[in-house]
Amino acid sequence: MVPSLHPRYFTAAHGRKLMHNAPVALVYRSNLGQVNPFSLPYLEHKMTEDWGAILVVDDDADMRELAHDMLKDRGHQVTTAGSGQEALKRLAEEDYAAVLTDLRMKGMEGLELLTQIKRTYPDINVILMTAFGSVETAVEAMKHGASDYLTKPVKKDELVRVIERVVREASLRREVSRLRKEVHKEYSFHHILGKSKPIQAVFDLIRRVADSPTNVLITGESGTGKELVAKAIHYNSDRKDAPFIPVNCAAIPEQLLESELFGHMRGAFTDAKLDKRGLFEEAQKGTLFLDEISELPLMLQAKILRAIQEKEIRRVGATKPISVDVRIIAATNLNLSEEVKNKRFREDLYYRLNVIELKLPPLRERREDIPLLVEAFLKKCGEVRGKEVKGVTEAALAMLMDYAWPGNVRELENVIERAVTLSRGEKISPDDLPPAVQGARGDRRVLDEAAEKALPLDELEKEYIKKILEKSGGNKYQAAHALGIDRKTLYRKLAEIEGKSHPEE
Secondary structure (H helix, E strand, C coil): CCCEECCCCCECCCCCECCCCCCCEEEEECCCCCCCCCCCHHHHHHCCCCCCEEEEECCCHHHHHHHHHHHHHCCCEEEEECCHHHHHHHHHHCCEEEEEEECCCCCCCHHHHHHHHHHHCCCCEEEEEECCCCHHHHHHHHHCCCCEEEECCEEHHHHHHHHHHHHHHHHHHHHHHHHHHHHHHHCCCCCCCCCCHHHHHHHHHHHHHCCCCCCEEEECCCCCCHHHHHHHHHHCCCCCCCCEEEEECCCCCHHHHHHHHHEECCCCCCCCCCCEECHHHHCCCCEEEEECHHHCCHHHHHHHHHHHHHCEECCECCCCCEECCCEEEEEECCCHHHHHHCCCCCHHHHHHHCCEEEECCCHHHCHHHHHHHHHHHHHHHHHHHCCCCCEECHHHHHHHHHCCCCCHHHHHHHHHHHHHHHCCCCEECHHHCCHHHHHHHHHHHHHHHHHHHCCCHHHHHHHHHHHHHHHCCCCHHHHHHHHCCCHHHHHHHHHHHCCCCCCCC
16 A cells, blocks of 8 residues: 555654644755756756755744655755745755645745745746645646645655656756757857958848848858858847757658648648648747758748748648748758749749848858868867867968868868868878868969969969869860860960960870
């Protein structure tokens, strides 16, 4: 038979009694360094990693001592208070997570204590317990913000179950709060690095548009950081506590994309065995980031347009619309106006999305940011691999500065990751860089020397043709292809370089 908390008493592990109507308040708070047996394995590892300290509130000294001893025996740190007023004083001094309190107490009763706790400490869970329970009392307690309500006699396993849930919820809430703070810190321009004028202009525009409900279109080449900018907008806006839902429109098969975006009803198609919320619903009150928006099929473009205009969507197979409050941030590496001209993108949707365009500069247009980015990526990659790399040599940095970076910041990060992996010294050397990056310095040197000597344009052309022919191993066909000219033109230019009147095969 399972022991219970009887209205008259219950017998504790050491044989003592808790008497009728004895009001007890148990307040859990974090105490790092001990193990919480009530938490899930994930919570044990990620959140609590503790039992928790307990505040026992009771207007009877014997009851305080009994509760103190019983909880102490189970490994908790225990503090006591003799009244609701003293409990509030303790709450002001410590950070607690949950309260279990009886409704009937001398002086300040349970409901009053509940009200004051929820007013001052809204994140604290409160559980009410009494021998004089009724439906009306329970409803009243829940209206005042109680997390749960227990009527005596309460079985010990029921009490433990409730306490376990309350501790778990408190742990989850603390973890979510911590993660949100981290995310807010991470995207408050912390990981969007740069001091150049082009990227500072981006930072300024992010600040100006963040709190606006206006849709934003982020444009720029692949690898410039469009999703990172979208997150920065979201986490600096008044929607930061709601979801940020990214979706790559090119990565989801066309036949599944409608269901992913708008959801579906059971039976809408062969495999629709359950109702499913779409990404618009998942992003409610938050932000939906539509990456590679140019890849949307025209049929779905019309539905996206309606969702933006009417602020409602309809699941596949549904007859009733669902209201949605979602901010749309779209991104593309194509010229959408050209896509509109070529009838591959709806003009009306283009104007709905392109209320504010945020154009990201390619890395080659903000070369002064490269040293800053290199330093950040070195630190990041070094920590991941447990390898200390103190910097890059001047020669390696010159190559990184000269390279054109067609893959932009993403390519730079990959290059640094490769270099950290291959590096044998304290600094990244030219040998640690890919051949394409190593070759950039030689190509750039031609221009540097030409500028230093103030060579005429025709002389510069000659030097460049020689360089390309050298790199192609003397193969004139490959050299002509690299130069973007036909072989006949190359032969003529080579003849001019050699001072001959006619080209030779």
